[in-house]
Structure formats: C-alpha cells, structure tokens
Amino acid sequence: MSRSAVHQQAGGGVRGRLRSAHRWRQDRVDRWASADLTGWWRDAELLRDLGPALAGLYDESPTVVVGPVSRGAMLGALTAAALGVGFVEARKDIAQATDSDRWVRRTTGPDYRDRNLVFGFRRDLVQSGDRVLMVDDWADTGATARTIRALVEDCGAQFIGAACIVDGLLDPRLRHDLPVRALLDVRTL
Numbered sequence: 337m338s339r340s341a342v343h344q345q346a347g348g349g350v351r352g353r354l355r356s357a358h359r360w361r362q363d364r365v366d367r368w369a370s371a372d373l374t375g376w377w378r379d380a381e382l383l384r385d386l387g388p389a390l391a392g393l394y395d396e397s398p399t400v401v402v403g404p405v406s407r408g409a410m411l412g413a414l415t416a417a418a419l420g421v422g423f424v425e426a427r428k429d430i431a432q433a434t435d436s437d438r439w440v441r442r443t444t445g446p447d448y449r450d451r452n453l454v455f456g457f458r459r460d461l462v463q464s465g466d467r468v469l470m471v472d473d474w475a476d477t478g479a480t481a482r483t484i485r486a487l488v489e490d491c492g493a494q495f496i497g498a499a500c501i502v503d504g505l506l507d508p509r510l511r512h513d514l515p516v517r518a519l520l521d522v523r524t525l
Contacts, residue, residue, distance in 0.1 A: 350386065350389040351519055353385075354376060354382065354501065354520055357375030357378070357379055357382065358371065359372040371474070371502075371525070373473060376501075377410075386411060386414055386415075386501070387411075387417055387419075389519055390411060390418075390471055390500075390519070393517040394469060394496055397419070398419060398467045398496055399422075399468070400416070400423070400467075400468050401415050401419065401421060401423050401469050401470075401471055402424045402457070402469070402471070402484055402487075403423065403425060403426065403470070404425075404426040404428065404472055404480050404484060405425060405428045407472070408470075408471055409426075411471045411472065411473055411501070412470075412471040415499065424461045424462060426457050426487065427455065427456060428453055428454070429453060430455075430456045439457065440459050440462075440491060442454070442455055442456065442487050442490070444482070447479045448476040453483075455483050455487065456487065457487065462491040462493050463493065464493060465492070465494075466491070466493035466494070468493050468494065469497065469498075470485070470495070471498070471499050471500070472498060472500050473500065473501050474500060474501065474502045475500045475518065476505065477505075477506060477507075478505060478510040478514060481498040482514065484498070485514065497514060498514055498515070499518070500517070500519075501520060502519070503516060503517075503518035
C-alpha cells in the first residue's frame with residue numbers, strides 16, 4: 337500500500353478521534369484557554385494510528401525522525417516506528433557536559449510562553465545526507481521547528497519539514513517556509 341493510501345486510511349478516522357478526545361481547559365474568569373491533550377494518549381487505537389497518520393503528511397521518505405522533548409519525543413518515536421527509520425530526541429535545556437563538543441545546540445526564538453529554550457542532540461545522531469522529518473504535537477510560533485531545522489542543517493542534513501497534530505501557527509507564512517503540515521487546524525478544535 338502506498339504511503340498516501342496508508343495516510344488516508346489512518347488519517348481519516350484519526351482526525352475525528354483527535355477532535356473528540358481534545359478538551360480546552362478554561363475557568364470562567366480565565367482570559368486564555370489551554371489545550372488538554374491527555375485524552376489523546378489514553379486511547380490505545382488513536383495512539384497506534386498517530387504514527388502512521390503523521391508519517392503520511394509528507395511524500396518524501398525521511399531517513400530519521402527528530403522529536404523535541406516532551407510530547408514531540410513520544411510522537412516522533414511513534415512516527416519513526418511507522419516509517420521504519422531511526423529516531424532522535426531533541427533535548428531541551430541541555431546542561432554543559434564533558435562531551436559538549438559532540439552536541440549541536442541552538443536557542444529558539446520566543447515560544448508561545450515567550451521563552452527562549454535551548455535544544456540539542458548528539459552530533460553523531462544526524463549525519464550529513466540524512467533527510468530529517470521533525471514531529472511535534474502543536475505548532476504555534478514555529479520557534480521549535482525553526483530551531484530543529486537549524487540543528488539539522490548544522491549537521492549537513494536536509495530538513496524535510498515539521499509534521500504536527502495541530503497547526504496553530506500565528507504566522508501563516510511558516511506553513512510554506514518551514515514547511516509545516518498538520519492533521520488538524522486549531523480552528524477545528
């Protein structure tokens with residue numbers, strides 16, 4: 337079965353189940369709602385289908401998947417398993433270590449909480465010539481995806497794009513520039 341056929345099969349039911357299991361958390365006096373994604377992880381069938389659905393968002397075949405800590409690491413591992421490729425965890429706020437010269441690190445621009453975070457991974461985990469797909473749960477400012485792309489390029493590898501569950505990008509140009517593809521648009525939640 338082709339990748340697009342697998343994606344259509346997995347993606348069709350996944351989107352509805354994602355919408356059903358999602359909740360917004362908000363108190364009557366809160367100005368901003370926050371997403372409660374915990375229902376997504378409780379549904380075993382949905383969890384099983386997320387990797388193939390995210391893998392199917394791109395026609396290009398990656399050689400490795402990168403997922404930022406924390407939920408991106410879980411989703412990235414599921415996606416890598418569905419694709420039959422390896423997985424690299426992009427760790428957050430890496431402390432200086434004796435082997436620090438073997439790590440690539442980058443600092444994000446402001447994220448959705450206006451924080452600048454440091455992401456990195458061991459340099460030998462992404463090789464020159466790799467084709468890298470980033471996977472995460474939510475795209476909001478694009479700061480994490482831009483940082484992971486820079487890390488991948490620092491290693492001489494090709495960044496395919498970012499596959500996410502939810503596209504909540506504030507700047508629509510990033511969908512094309514990064515590129516970002518998602519199973520859901522935030523407006524459908």
